[in-house]
Amino acid sequence: MNKEIKEMKENYNAIKIPDALDMAIQEGILRGKRKMKKSRRNKGYFKVLISAAAVFLFFVIGINTSPTFADTIRELPGGEAIVRVLQFNKDKAEGGKITDGQDIKDIDTKKNEDFERLIVDLYQGEQAANVPGHFSITYLQYPYSILVEVSGVRAFSAWDNLPDLSGKELFNDIYRLITLDDSAHRFVVTFKKPVILEVTEQNNPAKIIIDAREDEEAEKLPAVYSLRTASFPLGEGIAAAEGILKWELASANARLLRDTDGTYFVEEGYYLTEEEALARLSEVEEYEYFDFKMFIEKREPHQTPKSIAE
Amino acid sequence: MELSQLAAKAKKGDDNAFAKLIEKKKDNLYRIAYSYVKNQEDALDIVSETVFKAYTNIGTLKNPDYFYTWLTRITINTSIDHIKKHSKTIPMELGTEQRDIELIQTDQEATIDLYNSIDKLDEKLKTVIILKYLEDMTLSEVAETMERPLGTVKTFLNKALKELRLTLKEVL
Numbered sequence: 332m333n334k335e336i337k338e339m340k341e342n343y344n345a346i347k348i349p350d351a352l353d354m355a356i357q358e359g360i361l362r363g364k365r366k367m368k369k370s371r372r373n374k375g376y377f378k379v380l381i382s383a384a385a386v387f388l389f390f391v392i393g394i395n396t397s398p399t400f401a402d403t404i405r406e407l408p409g410g411e412a413i414v415r416v417l418q419f420n421k422d423k424a425e426g427g428k429i430t431d432g433q434d435i436k437d438i439d440t441k442k443n444e445d446f447e448r449l450i451v452d453l454y455q456g457e458q459a460a461n462v463p464g465h466f467s468i469t470y471l472q473y474p475y476s477i478l479v480e481v482s483g484v485r486a487f488s489a490w491d492n493l494p495d496l497s498g499k500e501l502f503n504d505i506y507r508l509i510t511l512d513d514s515a516h517r518f519v520v521t522f523k524k525p526v527i528l529e530v531t532e533q534n535n536p537a538k539i540i541i542d543a544r545e546d547e548e549a550e551k552l553p554a555v556y557s558l559r560t561a562s563f564p565l566g567e568g569i570a571a572a573e574g575i576l577k578w579e580l581a582s583a584n585a586r587l588l589r590d591t592d593g594t595y596f597v598e599e600g601y602y603l604t605e606e607e608a609l610a611r612l613s614e615v616e617e618y619e620y621f622d623f624k625m626f627i628e629k630r631e632p633h634q635t636p637k638s639i640a641e
Numbered sequence: 642m643e644l645s646q647l648a649a650k651a652k653k654g655d656d657n658a659f660a661k662l663i664e665k666k667k668d669n670l671y672r673i674a675y676s677y678v679k680n681q682e683d684a685l686d687i688v689s690e691t692v693f694k695a696y697t698n699i700g701t702l703k704n705p706d707y708f709y710t711w712l713t714r715i716t717i718n719t720s721i722d723h724i725k726k727h728s729k730t731i732p733m734e735l736g737t738e739q740r741d742i743e744l745i746q747t748d749q750e751a752t753i754d755l756y757n758s759i760d761k762l763d764e765k766l767k768t769v770i771i772l773k774y775l776e777d778m779t780l781s782e783v784a785e786t787m788e789r790p791l792g793t794v795k796t797f798l799n800k801a802l803k804e805l806r807l808t809l810k811e812v813l
Contacts, residue, residue, distance in 0.1 A: 336774050339774065339775070340775055340777075343672060343676065343775040344672075346671070346672050346675050348668050348671055348672075349671075349681050349685065351681075351685055352667055352668075352671050352685065352688060353667075355685040355686070355689040355692075356663055356667060356688060358692075359688070359689040359690065359691065359693040359695075359696065360656070360659070360660065360663075360692055360693075362689075362693045362696075363692070363693045363697045364656070364696070366693075367696070367697060
């Protein structure tokens, strides 16, 4: 038996090691790296999502107890218009109906005693539209803001005549984003403070009404480390950076933002620690098809991003 | 550098240290996997999967001194899983690789029979034979790798040897 075992061992050691073994090992390591990257990233987002969820809680309370809804109905012209207060599902509210060819004709603001209102008028040709095109309003942080996206819209006449927001207590800035889709328009409204929002869809005439009240009970958010590009004038180059991050580097939170100088940049995401931001930075830098230089900017929750020259 | 130092570095996320550790033991990993599936393609799959699991789970390795024991355990478990999942693909006839062995060992038919007859053993018994006689582990290392008490491993070994002799007798 011993002799046989000895021979069996020789036989075992004679098993030919294929050249492909190194490739199989490389493949295993690569797959492992990808998985670890993914889970590290998810961890970072998770923390950010928790703080977003905390804010969202105030939304729900706000919507359900806000006195502004009654006010909205009273103030509507004619008093017979159909209105619908939209619920925020998570941090997003959606309304309107699928249509095409509308124009964001006018955006106006109104100051009430305890809230500030933004009114978006939608036209179909020369007439006010009946129902707004499908729209979504997403609440964002760093800085406090909402992203308004209206579909079925081919023109943005209001762009030349945006409301003056200086002197407003809550509204800080309003700016447009480039959209690589000619049937939708996006704009962002930023706030100086955390807010509770109420969104009302009005039909006949079609309006989107956004009311913001200061959220006095909002939790104090920590400063974050934003991983971002330098600032550029608004153009398709910068919009492409957003696309690459989103679709090729799995940066689910990549977004276009405007800085203090009115120029634009793409933020890959924001992180609670500099370490996490640096870790993600090295991953992004590894990707050869993304050739934007990236920066890490520390930002307070109310702070407008700085302009960074390349 | 010492193995345990390398393993400690790998645990902290040092990719180079991890690659070095695998490089040193890659032939062993392949041969163990091959002994279970007896064909190159599946053995390579198992090694790849083992490396993947080791890379993603190295954080759970408590004592870096046991890196190779741990890695061997992953290889064995992955091999057994692979067999369960692909039970239809295990060649019943001699595969190309086995013919290679046969060419090397033309005058050692008894050995080939023994090597083949371990396939008929229950997985636990087979593992003991591979680790003890082919990977040259001590019985306590085998026990550590299989996460079984030493006494149990001894029982497995005796049983395995008994069955092998029986099988051999039938063949001869």
